[in-house]
Amino acid sequence: MRFPAEPFKIKVVEPLRMTTQPEREQLIREAGYNVFNLPAESIYIDLLTDSGTAAMSDRQWSGLMVGDESYAGSRSYYRFEETVHAIFGFKHIIPTHQGRMAENLLFTSMVRPGDVVPNNIHFDTTRANVEHNEGIALDQVIDEAYDPKAEHPFKGNMDLRKLAETIRREGRERIPLVMLTITNNSGGGQPVSLENIRQTKLLLSRYGIPLFFDACRFAENAFFIQEREAGYQDKKISDIVREIFSYGDGCTMSAKKDGLVNIGGFIATNDDQLAEKITNLLILVEGFPTYGGLAGRDLEAMAIGLQEVLDEEYLRFRVGQVRYLGELLDNAGVPILKPIGGHAVYLNAKEFLPAIPQEQFPGQSLVVALYREYGIRAVEIGTLMFGKKDPATGKIICPELEMVRLAIPRRVYTNMQISYVAESIIELFRNRNRVRGLKLVYEAPVLRHFTARLEEMGS
Numbered sequence: 001m002r003f004p005a006e007p008f009k010i011k012v013v014e015p016l017r018m019t020t021q022p023e024r025e026q027l028i029r030e031a032g033y034n035v036f037n038l039p040a041e042s043i044y045i046d047l048l049t050d051s052g053t054a055a056m057s058d059r060q061w062s063g064l065m066v067g068d069e070s071y072a073g074s075r076s077y078y079r080f081e082e083t084v085h086a087i088f089g090f091k092h093i094i095p096t097h098q099g100r101m102a103e104n105l106l107f108t109s110m111v112r113p114g115d116v117v118p119n120n121i122h123f124d125t126t127r128a129n130v131e132h133n134e135g136i137a138l139d140q141v142i143d144e145a146y147d148p149k150a151e152h153p154f155k156g157n158m159d160l161r162k163l164a165e166t167i168r169r170e171g172r173e174r175i176p177l178v179m180l181t182i183t184n185n186s187g188g189g190q191p192v193s194l195e196n197i198r199q200t201k202l203l204l205s206r207y208g209i210p211l212f213f214d215a216c217r218f219a220e221n222a223f224f225i226q227e228r229e230a231g232y233q234d235k236k237i238s239d240i241v242r243e244i245f246s247y248g249d250g251c252t253m254s255a256k257k258d259g260l261v262n263i264g265g266f267i268a269t270n271d272d273q274l275a276e277k278i279t280n281l282l283i284l285v286e287g288f289p290t291y292g293g294l295a296g297r298d299l300e301a302m303a304i305g306l307q308e309v310l311d312e313e314y315l316r317f318r319v320g321q322v323r324y325l326g327e328l329l330d331n332a333g334v335p336i337l338k339p340i341g342g343h344a345v346y347l348n349a350k351e352f353l354p355a356i357p358q359e360q361f362p363g364q365s366l367v368v369a370l371y372r373e374y375g376i377r378a379v380e381i382g383t384l385m386f387g388k389k390d391p392a393t394g395k396i397i398c399p400e401l402e403m404v405r406l407a408i409p410r411r412v413y414t415n416m417q418i419s420y421v422a423e424s425i426i427e428l429f430r431n432r433n434r435v436r437g438l439k440l441v442y443e444a445p446v447l448r449h450f451t452a453r454l455e456e457m458g459s
């Protein structure tokens with residue numbers, strides 16, 4: 001196992017408070033067994049998300065000081081716009097305060113009721129924004145993505161047969177755009193190959209359907225292409241990135257991931273009319289197009305972060321640290337999703353807790369145990385997030401995959417802290433028959449996992 005050496009040293013430290021098991025027992029009960037309701041101060045290692053949790057570099061912090069806060073025509077906007085243009089190649093760059101606003105503006109502008117939007121797998125906010133516009137969000141990833149053991153190098157690939165079938169069935173007029181999520185977050189942070197991107201574009205151009213990327217983890221995806229795809233070993237990350245986006249008509253971006261910032265995002269497109277439509281909406285809901293719901297300093301930090309993320313040393317450490325955690329777990333027999341993805345390790349909760357039926361949220365049960373026993377916060381991606389009630393029978397329809405995501409914030413935790421996480425999970429795996437299932441006592445109509453409240457079975 002390769003120890004992923006950190007290509008940075010620590011300049012500022014943030015103290016962590018240690019809690020006791022009885023304290024956490026009480027806190028998780030009060031939180032309705034939902035870790036979104038926990039005070040972050042009561043968490044030792046927070047692997048809830050890799051979104052907006054990155055540590056900024058000294059250069060980014062200095063960028064905050066030189067940010068230009070002019071309402072219109074800010075210098076920081078021009079720097080941001082030039083940087084995004086140089087990296088991604090798109091013509092219009094529209095800043096937003098985060099990724100879901102980019103999605104909201106894009107789908108509001110493009111999707112009419114009854115339209116179909118195929119994607120490899122929609123992220124939860126992406127699906128919610130398509131459905132909010134009364135569109136139908138279709139996941140068309142290759143079948144291997146649903147087999148947690150299938151060792152496919154590009155498990156995020158679009159299934160071109162399914163996509164072609166959808167276009168034939170629905171007709172071109174009902175498909176305003178196709179999305180590709182790189183890397184495929186909800187499918188385990190799995191990359192999409194350039195060959196698959198090229199073929200997807202080829203198929204869509206026959207019908208004149210635009211291709212948009214959900215680009216949150218574009219640099220990590222490019223790193224996997226360099227590592228795994230024939231012909232790309234000697235290519236620079238920035239060149240691979242340019243090639244990826246050369247096949248797209250635009251992208252949505254949450255810079256809270258590979259932008260290495262705590263807030264920010266954008267929409268990019270080559271389509272003049274679409275850009276105009278989105279810009280007009282932007283003014284209504286976010287702000288003037290040269291700040292888009294952000295401060296000038298945020299644009300500055302984002303521009304620097306988007307350049308730093310292309311550094312190969314950084315990416316080798318980043319993907320290496322995630323892989324290191326995954327391999328520690330795998331070597332101890334803990335069931336994880338394979339191959340190990342770019343930003344997170346996913347525990348296979350169905351196999352980790354085979355005694356808990358899927359209707360009792362084995363993924364969430366595992367999340368609760370990880371917090372209560374070790375002060376680690378993870379997130380469920382399974383029945384709580386994606387389960388639906390069948391309106392006819394009232395029965396819960398469970399998703400195929402029941403996972404717990406350990407998302408690793410960028411440049412935040414040391415390899416020793418990562419080892420602590422591995423040792424904790426391995427210990428819990430040995431004591432897994434002590435973990436109990438859960439039942440829902442409150443759910444909101446959309447994105448219920450954020451606010452749901454649960455109770456332990458038999459309590």
Ligand SMILES: *Cc1c(COP(=O)(O)O)cnc(C)c1O
Binds near residue numbers: 101126181185256
């Ligand atoms: C995070 C994320 C989004 C949404 O971005 P926010 O900045 O959280 O609004 C969309 N798609 C994917 C794949 C993501 O990971």
